[in-house]
Amino acid sequence: MELAKKFSVQKPSGMVRVFQAIEKMQGVLNLSIGEPDFVTEPDIIEAGAKGAKDGFTHYPPLQGFMNVREAACAYWERHHGFKASPDEVYISVGGLHIPWLAFGALLNPGDEVMLIEPYFTPYEAQIRGNGGVPVPIKTREENNFAPTIEELRAAWTPKTRAIILNYPGNPSGRVASLKQLEEIASFVEEKDMFVLSDEIYESMVFNGEHICFANIPGMKERTLLASGVSKSHCMTGWRIGYLFAPQNVINVMCVLSSFQTYGVNTLSQYAAAYAMNTQDEKVKARAKIFGERMKAVASRLNAMKGVKCPPAEGAFYLFPDISGTGLTSEEFTWQLLNEAKVAVLPGNAFGATGEGHVRIACTQSMETLMKSMDQMESFLK
Numbered sequence: 001m002e003l004a005k006k007f008s009v010q011k012p013s014g015m016v017r018v019f020q021a022i023e024k025m026q027g028v029l030n031l032s033i034g035e036p037d038f039v040t041e042p043d044i045i046e047a048g049a050k051g052a053k054d055g056f057t058h059y060p061p062l063q064g065f066m067n068v069r070e071a072a073c074a075y076w077e078r079h080h081g082f083k084a085s086p087d088e089v090y091i092s093v094g095g096l097h098i099p100w101l102a103f104g105a106l107l108n109p110g111d112e113v114m115l116i117e118p119y120f121t122p123y124e125a126q127i128r129g130n131g132g133v134p135v136p137i138k139t140r141e142e143n144n145f146a147p148t149i150e151e152l153r154a155a156w157t158p159k160t161r162a163i164i165l166n167y168p169g170n171p172s173g174r175v176a177s178l179k180q181l182e183e184i185a186s187f188v189e190e191k192d193m194f195v196l197s198d199e200i201y202e203s204m205v206f207n208g209e210h211i212c213f214a215n216i217p218g219m220k221e222r223t224l225l226a227s228g229v230s231k232s233h234c235m236t237g238w239r240i241g242y243l244f245a246p247q248n249v250i251n252v253m254c255v256l257s258s259f260q261t262y263g264v265n266t267l268s269q270y271a272a273a274y275a276m277n278t279q280d281e282k283v284k285a286r287a288k289i290f291g292e293r294m295k296a297v298a299s300r301l302n303a304m305k306g307v308k309c310p311p312a313e314g315a316f317y318l319f320p321d322i323s324g325t326g327l328t329s330e331e332f333t334w335q336l337l338n339e340a341k342v343a344v345l346p347g348n349a350f351g352a353t354g355e356g357h358v359r360i361a362c363t364q365s366m367e368t369l370m371k372s373m374d375q376m377e378s379f380l381k
């Protein structure tokens with residue numbers, strides 16, 4: 001069967017090529033996966049099951065159940081002092097579906113969206129798929145991969161509508177400072193743009209507190225604040241994300257959902273509401289474990305010739321600079337996989353700024369991480 005032309009020209013991304021290779025191999029230590037290794041807590045599973053037994057087996061409301069929206073509001077107020085009403089919340093199919101619906105609601109053909117490198121790969125297709133034009137913004141590691149106002153100014157055109165922020169970031173694991181975010185906020189205000197701030201790693205910040213972009217004065221009304229329970233509550237398979245946004249945006253997202261997914265799995269919503277209301281201590285305890293793993297892995301990496309890894313800041317990713325090995329990101333990744341059976345992702349899969357880096361997900365036990373570091377060290381010798 002002949003595929004649509006848009007697919008026949010599309011090559012699998014650097015990330016997908018690694019995933020496909022691993023599937024055909026045995027005994028790989030896999031540090032390429034962006035999901036917590038912990039399974040969902042048993043009481044959350046019970047809450048989902050109770051939902052089913054109580055008869056919550058019907059179509060959900062398009063915007064999401066009120067109790068889940070209330071739970072998201074309460075969670076963000078409790079953890080980050082961010083205040084929103086449940087009318088300003090949309091429950092989505094994972095965090096991943098949010099940009100798709102939000103750009104669908106907001107972009108006109110040709111609108112440009114600033115995409116800060118290195119970026120979470122799907123954003124690019126999500127902008128294009130909704131008629132927008134991604135404008136990659138190169139950044140520098142010494143700035144924590146956050147853009148300076150000059151870098152933004154140089155990339156701005158009268159067609160620029162929006163910018164995507166993602167701190168703590170995937171793949172960089174880096175956190176922008178309040179000063180950097182305030183600078184971005186002043187630029188966004190000056191140019192009358194909207195912001196998609198993907199804060200799905202809000203619970204994993206190892207150095208100080210998470211900064212909620214929408215809390216910066218004047219930003220709430222122009223910010224779409226995206227998050228979800230996949231990472232914080234180890235619920236990737238339940239597919240629950242959520243968005244705080246102005247109500248007119250959410251209204252259009254509901255219309256789009258009515259012919260795409262018709263809302264979100266009812267039982268998962270039931271479990272997510274319970275999770276957001278009851279798991280604060282466990283979320284904190286897991287973040288501590290990720291922080292310890294990242295610290296241990298970073299220290300092992302820094303002892304390897306040609307590798308530099310700054311201290312872990314957030315999320316569960318390290319993004320070491322491997323350029324001192326003389327290998328490109330792709331060469332490093334594929335040789336490490338084939339010769340040492342350790343899977344990481346090439347930094348250039350996340351935009352050109354990622355060249356010279358690889359992404360290491362600390363989403364395995366300490367034992368597996370240390371074994372991977374042993375194998376990587378022998379490979380580099």
Ligand code: PMP
Pocket residue numbers: 034093094095096097120166169170198200228229230231236239240241
């Ligand atoms: N945003 C970022 C930055 C992510 O890393 C991910 C998952 N890797 C998502 C969104 C999507 O999360 P979910 O699994 O909830 O769809």
